[in-house]
Amino acid sequence: MAGTRISRRELLKKGSAAAAAAAALGSRSAAAQGGPAVIANRTFRAWISRGAGRGRTTLQDVRLRPISGRQVVVRTEACNLCYSNVGAVLGIQAAPPAAAAAPPPATTNQAAVGLAGVNANAMALIQGHGGVGIVEAVGPEVRRVQVGDRVCVSGTPQCGSCYHCLRGRADVCQLLGRNLPSDLVAVGDLRDGTPVYSNSHIGGLSELMITFEEWVVPVVTKASAVDLGMVLSCVSVAGLGATTTGTLATVAPGSVVAVVGCGPLGLSAVQGARIAGASTIIGIDPIKVRRDLALKVGATHVLDPNVEGTAIVERVRSLSNGPTNRAWSGGRDSGGRRSGAGADFVVEACGAEFVKPKLEQGPDPTGILPMQQAYEMCNAGGHLVTTGLVRGTIALPAFLFAIGGISHSGGQAGGANPMRDIPRFVSLLDSGQYNAKALVTRVVPLADMLGAYEEVAYRTTVTAIMTV
Ligand SMILES: [Zn+2]
Numbered sequence: 052m053a054g055t056r057i058s059r060r061e062l063l064k065k066g067s068a069a070a071a072a073a074a075a076l077g078s079r080s081a082a083a084q085g086g087p088a089v090i091a092n093r094t095f096r097a098w099i100s101r102g103a104g105r106g107r108t109t110l111q112d113v114r115l116r117p118i119s120g121r122q123v124v125v126r127t128e129a130c131n132l133c134y135s136n137v138g139a140v141l142g143i144q145a146a147p148p149a150a151a152a153a154p155p156p157a158t159t160n161q162a163a164v165g166l167a168g169v170n171a172n173a174m175a176l177i178q179g180h181g182g183v184g185i186v187e188a189v190g191p192e193v194r195r196v197q198v199g200d201r202v203c204v205s206g207t208p209q210c211g212s213c214y215h216c217l218r219g220r221a222d223v224c225q226l227l228g229r230n231l232p233s234d235l236v237a238v239g240d241l242r243d244g245t246p247v248y249s250n251s252h253i254g255g256l257s258e259l260m261i262t263f264e265e266w267v268v269p270v271v272t273k274a275s276a277v278d279l280g281m282v283l284s285c286v287s288v289a290g291l292g293a294t295t296t297g298t299l300a301t302v303a304p305g306s307v308v309a310v311v312g313c314g315p316l317g318l319s320a321v322q323g324a325r326i327a328g329a330s331t332i333i334g335i336d337p338i339k340v341r342r343d344l345a346l347k348v349g350a351t352h353v354l355d356p357n358v359e360g361t362a363i364v365e366r367v368r369s370l371s372n373g374p375t376n377r378a379w380s381g382g383r384d385s386g387g388r389r390s391g392a393g394a395d396f397v398v399e400a401c402g403a404e405f406v407k408p409k410l411e412q413g414p415d416p417t418g419i420l421p422m423q424q425a426y427e428m429c430n431a432g433g434h435l436v437t438t439g440l441v442r443g444t445i446a447l448p449a450f451l452f453a454i455g456g457i458s459h460s461g462g463q464a465g466g467a468n469p470m471r472d473i474p475r476f477v478s479l480l481d482s483g484q485y486n487a488k489a490l491v492t493r494v495v496p497l498a499d500m501l502g503a504y505e506e507v508a509y510r511t512t513v514t515a516i517m518t519v
């Protein structure tokens with residue numbers, strides 16, 4: 052079989068469609084392996100994006116292609132309508148910032164155009180950021196899961212053998228970036244024969260998720276599809292990952308944590324901080340409903356950035372003071388130019404707005420200001436994890452950046468290691484430590500997905516879970 056083998060060097064160096072597809076599919080055919088029969092020619096419904104602008108996503112019938120190698124077919128139970136997918140699903144182009152120092156970053160689809168010589172907008176793409184469901188079929192080389200298993204189709208893959216996986220950073224597994232149009236593999240066909248692909252190899256807004264073994268994590272739980280879809284959504288995994296896994300930094304018991312932005316990611320970070328034993332948890336969001344939810348799931352204080360204005364950093368510092376400000380007496384105040392203590396750990400979970408919210412708008416729709424303030428909220432020796440997708444360039448006080456003692460992690464998936472941490476997050480749900488029900492503010496069937504995505508886009512719901 053040497054002639055069909057794809058070397059690691061070839062896969063990583065070339066990153067070409069042929070290498071990625073062949074390696075992902077596996078080098079040996081199902082027939083050669085004597086593998087189990089796999090379903091094919093089955094028709095399923097999926098939300099397919101194609102073209103540009105409003106109306107680009109429609110519900111279509113797709114005929115499943117035969118699977119092979121390490122492919123896995125999952126019958127979707129539930130998936131979260133992730134805010135970062137608003138532009139791709141609804142066809143909304145985010146407005147550039149008023150005084151843009153740099154052009155707004157391209158969406159994933161735009162970024163793909165030209166880089167790989169393929170226009171993603173011309174492709175029929177099943178949208179979504181994964182979800183939870185039941186394995187219906189596996190390719191002959193799949194070891195991680197079996198037919199009938201309940202699984203999370205994770206937004207972050209874990210191959211287990213790339214450089215980053217091997218050094219304990221599965222949150223940035225090298226398969227993560229292999230989602231350009233030329234990396235994708237057709238999983239089905241529309242009625243007119245147009246090939247259909249899964250967004251990021253996972254999809255989600257569909258009756259079936261057709262993915263690869265590396266994106267699938269088995270979970271054993273009796274939790275409802277909605278609750279499980281909530282706790283294992285890409286954003287909840289990131290919030291819990293940042294605060295409970297210790298991959299990036301550790302939330303110490305008794306510490307002070309600030310969470311900037313209380314959407315599903317921030318509210319999961321609030322819960323993670325509570326679970327980790329933080330004593331003071333400060334939730335910050337312009338939307339009252341979200342601040343109220345933060346208090347419900349673990350915040351000890353909430354702040355409205357529209358009320359606090361630029362003084363919000365000082366407010367966080369003063370809330371971090373504790374019973375005394377005296378040095379050598381338990382006080383944390385550094386004095387001098389840095390009045391108050393500051394948070395030991397800050398999670399930035401704000402990001403840019405695609406469209407103007409119909410509820411309270413924050414002070415900066417680009418997300419830059421909250422990110423800068425999040426940095427300055429840290430105490431000396433504090434840690435910032437950023438997770439928001441902002442537009443533009445941040446500016447920080449150079450003195451503080453250089454020798455302020457603040458460390459920072461870019462928080463892709465909050466540092467979560469899917470195979471290690473997703474089962475732990477399920478146990479947090481099952482034990483009642485993670486409150487999924489409070490965060491689920493909308494549940495819709497597959498057919499009503501678009502309307503619910505509008506609510507996510509305009510912030511009139513905190514989350515929306517689609518069930519199948
Ligand atoms: Zn997502």
Ligand SMILES: [Zn+2]
Pocket residue numbers: 208209210211212213214215216221223224225226
């Ligand atoms: Zn990897």
